Amino acid sequence: MNELMAARSLTTRPVVTLGGDAVAQVKDTVFDAAAGRITGFTLSGRGLLSGPLKQSLPWSGVHALGHDAVMIADAGVLAETPVVVARREAQQGRVLHARVLTDEGTEVGTVLDVVVEGGTSGRVVGFRIAADKSLVRGSRRRRHRVYVPRGETLAVSGRALVIPADATRYVADDLPSFAARLGAFHDGRKEAPS
Amino acid sequence: MMLFSQTRGLPVLTLTEAEEIGVLRSLTVDARSGVVTHVRVRGRHARKETVLAWGALHAVGPDAVLVRSVAAPAEAPPHHELPGLRILAETGDQLGTVQDVVFEPETGRIEAVRTVQGDLPADRLLGLGEYALVVRAG
Numbered sequence: 176m177n178e179l180m181a182a183r184s185l186t187t188r189p190v191v192t193l194g195g196d197a198v199a200q201v202k203d204t205v206f207d208a209a210a211g212r213i214t215g216f217t218l219s220g221r222g223l224l225s226g227p228l229k230q231s232l233p234w235s236g237v238h239a240l241g242h243d244a245v246m247i248a249d250a251g252v253l254a255e256t257p258v259v260v261a262r263r264e265a266q267q268g269r270v271l272h273a274r275v276l277t278d279e280g281t282e283v284g285t286v287l288d289v290v291v292e293g294g295t296s297g298r299v300v301g302f303r304i305a306a307d308k309s310l311v312r313g314s315r316r317r318r319h320r321v322y323v324p325r326g327e328t329l330a331v332s333g334r335a336l337v338i339p340a341d342a343t344r345y346v347a348d349d350l351p352s353f354a355a356r357l358g359a360f361h362d363g364r365k366e367a368p369s
Numbered sequence: 370m371m372l373f374s375q376t377r378g379l380p381v382l383t384l385t386e387a388e389e390i391g392v393l394r395s396l397t398v399d400a401r402s403g404v405v406t407h408v409r410v411r412g413r414h415a416r417k418e419t420v421l422a423w424g425a426l427h428a429v430g431p432d433a434v435l436v437r438s439v440a441a442p443a444e445a446p447p448h449h450e451l452p453g454l455r456i457l458a459e460t461g462d463q464l465g466t467v468q469d470v471v472f473e474p475e476t477g478r479i480e481a482v483r484t485v486q487g488d489l490p491a492d493r494l495l496g497l498g499e500y501a502l503v504v505r506a507g
Binding site for chain 2: 189
């Protein structure tokens with residue numbers, strides 16, 4: 176399985192051509208309406224004083240999403256921003272802070288971040304959520320932050336997001352253990368007689 | 370077989386007059402074809418940098434570089450210094466930095482890029498820019 180990454184950690188990651196030139200850096204990650212995959216990135220210039228760029232990067236132009244850079248074939252794949260942003264206004268901002276409910280109707284927390292798979296798929300595999308006490312027992316002082324898998328079917332309405340109830344049995348505290356849990360979660364679903 | 374680090378500082382002399390035009394500063398590489406295309410020479414006193422095409426060289430030896438002509442090449446590509454540059458796999462993962470480059474002094478052909486983790490053969494090189502040397506995933 177490819178490395179998992181929190182979408183927020185992608186901000187400031189350099190966008191590098193296969194020719195070895197850094198042409199921009201990631202400003203925001205844009206998802207499709209079902210929060211199923213990345214549709215692209217908005218960009219800013221590289222360096223402290225550079226602002227947002229007019230151009231953005233549609234996912235179709237991404238060669239690979241890696242740990243240290245977003246690779247593209249060349250600067251020709253960058254598109255005028257409205258192409259990517261039209262979808263962004265429909266969705267981004269909506270997933271973050273959305274309430275997370277299971278399909279059995281239990282509220283388990285609110286979305287803090289979106290977890291994506293590196294490589295070429297651009298798939299959203301889960302969410303980092305501020306967990307309610309119903310999900311994680313522990314410190315009273317602060318809420319727990321955990322990762323939950325997304326499940327194949329997921330409903331997103333804008334203010335709430337519904338995940339399968341069994342996904343809550345595969346929560347993890349950090350990304351490496353979440354990767355292992357995800358494998359178990361998908362294996363479990365395959366075997367489950369449904 | 371020779372290393373880029375061994376060429377740095379070699380005196381550069383003309384073949385016909387044995388006149389020293391300076392010392393070798395750096396080698397410019399075309400990553401896609403995997404060859405050294407130009408050499409950069411700095412004058413000992415003038416501190417002026419001269420760019421010479423690889424074809425203008427007569428020999429790169431262990432103690433000196435001999436050149437046939439000091440005429441400036443028609444066009445010099447932008448120079449990206451390889452030693453010290455970060456290496457990115459095409460997957461977007463960093464593979465360390467370039468420690469040194471192994472090349473054939475007779476032909477200018479790059480054999481391998483030396484890193485802390487080992488040598489990367491030249492056929493993995495994809496591109497060389499101001500930010501990184503990009504290599505095929507191994």
